[in-house]
Amino acid sequence: MEVLKNAIHFVLDLGAPVFVPLIMIIVGLIVRMKFRDAFSSALTLGLAFIGMNMVVGFMMDSISPAAQAFVKNSGINLNAIDGGWTPMSTLAWAWPLAFLMFPVQIIINLLMLAFKQTNTLNVDLWNVWGKIFTAVLVIGVSGNIPLAFLIAAIQVVLELKMGDVNQKQIQKLTQIPGVTCTHGMTLFNVFLYPINRLLDYIPFLNKHIDANWLKQRIGIFAENHVMGFIIGVLIGTFAQYPPQKILILGVQGAAALTLFPMVARLFMEALAPLSDSISEYMKRKYSDRQLYIGLDWPFMAGCNELWVAMIIWVPITLLWAVILPGNNILPFGGIINLSLAVPALIVTGGNLLRMIVLGVLTTPVFLYVATYFAPTITNLAKDTHVINIKDGQFLSWSSIELPDFRYIFAQASNIVHGEFLGLVLAIGWLGLFYWYYKGMQKRANQLSTELDGTSHHMSL
Template sequence: MGVIQYIVDLGASVMLPIIIMILGLLLRQGIGKSLRAGITIGIGFVGIGLVISLLTENLGAAATAMAENFNLGLNVVDLGWPGTAPMAWASDLGLIAIPVAIAVNIVMLLLKMTKVVNVDIWNIWHMAFTGAIIQVATNNFYLGILGVAVHAAIAYKLGDMFGKVTDQYFGLEGISIPHGSSAYMGIFAVPIDDLIEKIPGINKINITSEKIEEKLGVLGQPTILGAVLGFIIGLLAQYTVGASLQLAIQMAAVMVLMPMVVKLIMEGLIPISEAARNLLDKHFKGSDLKIGLDPALLLGDSQVIAASLIFVPLTVLIAVIVPGNQVLPFGDLATIGFFVAMAVGIHKGNLFRTLISGSVIMFITIWISNQMINLQTLLGQNVGLVNAGERVSSLDQAGSPITYLLANGLTMEMGVGFFVILLLYIGCFAYTYIKYKRNTLYVEIDETEGAETSESISNN
């Protein structure tokens, strides 16, 4: 266990390359190819870390200044996933969550309940956090383990359900994204997309960064849009014109750099993914198994990046209007794209629809994270990461409906808000699952002929 803890503490940029190298060797890719694939993926994750740091240190600070300038009265800081993941790993459920999640995956594969073969060990921290919060809430270790198992089962199923979106829209053939806020919040976008489709006039609105570029020419290019959004956020933060211009260039850099570092990860993954698929096809013909990987891969899409920048100031605004909210979005603003990434794919890159579903997603996330302040603060104090008198929360993972519903359900703390979230989440999950089973979850539109064709999804 000490060795595993040591590797976990090294972070995703080391943990995942090690796993990929081992996987490559098991798939008979040879030492050279396996080593290259692992290191390339590690470089990609280091790159993502640098870009996220660029966002956190500059965009996050601007958002905080904006909140303070407008006297928003939000006094509990969102730690973000960088501050929350260490809590999960340091908890009693931290390392135990890994074998539990792997065991759930194996059982589901054997029972043909999922097609996801998860290799993203790092993001098991989401499941560990759910278990740790349940243990804190119930003071029951075994209920915490149950929480890890339930979260894992839901995550793998979500990977199946959104398989066509990752295949067709994001072009990640043979790869599944079962983890994190991208998966568990994506279910809200499905009924919203269908609702918008039924509203005459509104259903014709389709805004993408490409169409903006087409209409505005050079002014509509992603780098220009990133710069404009960065400049506006700087002005709202009451930065000087010079500082706002610096933020503008930094956000333009994000628009260019993020796809480049994601491309590096894909370069390392492709040979391993293809070898895994060939092996699985050989021994499990017709099984169509998918490799489960990090949602960071979705951030390479230009529409996701554009939505991320739009939702930075918008999320702060939403935090103000959420009834009774005390959480100031900060740590997760840099990775706000994770929350809306799957929605972007479901809406086929339509930023107008993403604006609507994403607002719903962030409203729910912020409301839940506000309800979880006491539990996350207690967890942080238990593991020595939060000082006495401090109060903390996070959008990711404390804003997860899965964590909130399990923790409050097991402690019987069921107010009106609990039942609203319960009905919304179960309703949207069931709606999404039914569409998945009917092979209608992702429908491609032929714009030249106006015809709709539904791509089939193999049922489990």
């Protein structure tokens, strides 16, 4: 057991830019790619991950200090530190039973493929820490380890089902066939879907307004670099920066929005040969199914709507943090809310205006759930001695992924203490998931005809 644990930690220490490409080389060789082609595609994928991490880090290093200055100028005292996702993953891996989540995810995926309950092979094993984090939060609420693994297993199943039903929409957005997103953040789609359906009945919001639509109507002001500059200047102004720093932040914003689609092209370059090889291999083996490769979100980073929405949400998030009664977290490490942007992109089909509206309406969910879990996360940090936290302060994550799922199912685990409200909420959430799944199935069927005429499918 100790040997297995050490082996897993060795692989994890490689990081996603090395770990995921290694898996892709193995998959490529299984489907009879030439080693040189599999290696080249995998190395390009690793470069894409590194590049995306660099650009995201650059943007966060630019915007986060401005966001903190904005809150400081407001005079509000918020004593929960927003560490972002990095310390959360560190705390997750500090759990002594963390390594057992690997076989849980892999076995569930293989069984669902064998019994035709999914068409998605999730190779994003790096983000197994998300299931571990869910389990840790459940234990923090109820103290029940078996229920923690059960709820994490439910998350694994739902991520695969999300990968299936979202694939056509994701393919339309990215133009990359045979690939889907199996990151847990997509479960927030369940919460966003009913709101998005309500927006269908608002005349102005039932139009599809994306980055291309804006470019046709406002010209240069909708170009990535110009939008990035304008948004950066506005954020610097809100932070009460001096003129020089405002202009610098504007140029940094312009650079970030210009670089994102450039880096995203590397994902297309890396994944296209593998997609084609898997498609040909599966056509020779089967004729009645489709197989999708489940990946982390960065291959979707070429969608400009993603970045425009997230940067616009920065001042909105800060405003909510200041005015929400009961909020205790100062947005910092999680100020760039990918946990909201990726689900909103999928649910709206890339409708930028709707994405912004959804962000305005649902950002409080993230802040309140982050505030709720702050004592649990802080106690975990103190118990494991992984992160030092001063007395009187708390640690949390302002853009905590799948906040509704984690909060509701953690509450459901309190059934061991005779509390049933959480279980009722969990059943209701699963009902909404079923509604979402059926709705996206219908959308996928409509998109299939369009996509069949423009790209290859990965068929089994």
